[in-house]
Amino acid sequence: MNRRQFLASVSAAAVLPLPGFAGQTPLKLKAETVSQQILPEGEGTTAMLGFNGSMPGPEIRLKRGARASIEVENGLEEGTAVHWHGIRLENRMDGVPVLTQDLINPGDSKTYSFVPPDAGTYWYHSHYISQEQVARGLMGPLIVEDDAPSIWIMTSP
Numbered sequence: 001m002n003r004r005q006f007l008a009s010v011s012a013a014a015v016l017p018l019p020g021f022a023g024q025t026p027l028k029l030k031a032e033t034v035s036q037q038i039l040p041e042g043e044g045t046t047a048m049l050g051f052n053g054s055m056p057g058p059e060i061r062l063k064r065g066a067r068a069s070i071e072v073e074n075g076l077e078e079g080t081a082v083h084w085h086g087i088r089l090e091n092r093m094d095g096v097p098v099l100t101q102d103l104i105n106p107g108d109s110k111t112y113s114f115v116p117p118d119a120g121t122y123w124y125h126s127h128y129i130s131q132e133q134v135a136r137g138l139m140g141p142l143i144v145e146d147d148a149p150s151i152w153i154m155t156s157p
Contacts, residue, residue, distance in 0.1 A: 026069035026111060027060060028052075031080045031104075031126070031138060048137035049076065049126075057124070057140025064119040064147050071111045072104060079103035082112065083127035084142065089114040095127045103128060119146035 034050040051057025062068045072082050081104055083095035093114040097103040104110045122142040126133035 026071045026113075028071050028073065029057060029082065029124075029140075030073040030075050031082075032075035034137070049133055050137045051140055055137035055139075057138070059141045059143065060124065061143045061145060062116050064116055064144050066147070067113060067115050069111060069113045071109055073109040074104040074106055077106055079105050079128055080126050080133060080138065081110075081128045082124055084112070084114070084116075084122065084124050086120070086122045087114075087116050087142075087144070088118060089116070097128050116144040119144050 029051045030053075031049065031051055032053065034048050034053055034055050035045040036048060036055060038046050048055045060070070070082075072080075074080050079097070081095045081097045081101060084093070091100050093112050094100045095112070101110070120143075122144065123139055124142045125139035
């Protein structure tokens with residue numbers, strides 16, 4: 001999936017609420033099938049994949065430098081894994097089946113634990129059969145907030 005396809009998918013589902021995770025330890029994501037109305041009313045629903053009942057999956061907000069613990073449960077009928085796209089982290093938490101972790105089999109779960117070193121806007125997504133699982137919606141936004149507020153000073157020329 002390229003950037004344009006990702007943005008188009010997210011735009012199509014923009015009317016869906018993104019549930020928050022405030023106060024949950026560890027955070028929980030459940031990969032599962034979802035069905036949503038993205039076509040005009042009367043055109044039927046679209047079968048997709050998602051996390052926690054939505055596509056895209058819920059927004060995850062982390063603090064830079066603070067350990068994150070995210071439990072991923074596989075409610076699909078096939079394996080999956082989660083890759084934290086763009087974040088520098090320990091290889092064993094990178095979410096690439098066979099190379100950095102075992103596949104999360106149906107009914108199983110895996111807890112990812114890492115410390116994000118950089119603030120920024122990222123995304124998480126399946127890294128197993130990506131051409132199908134990501135294209136069908138197994139993705140979500142990931143925001144790493146800086147641990148110190150930004151200070152902007154404006155000066156006039």
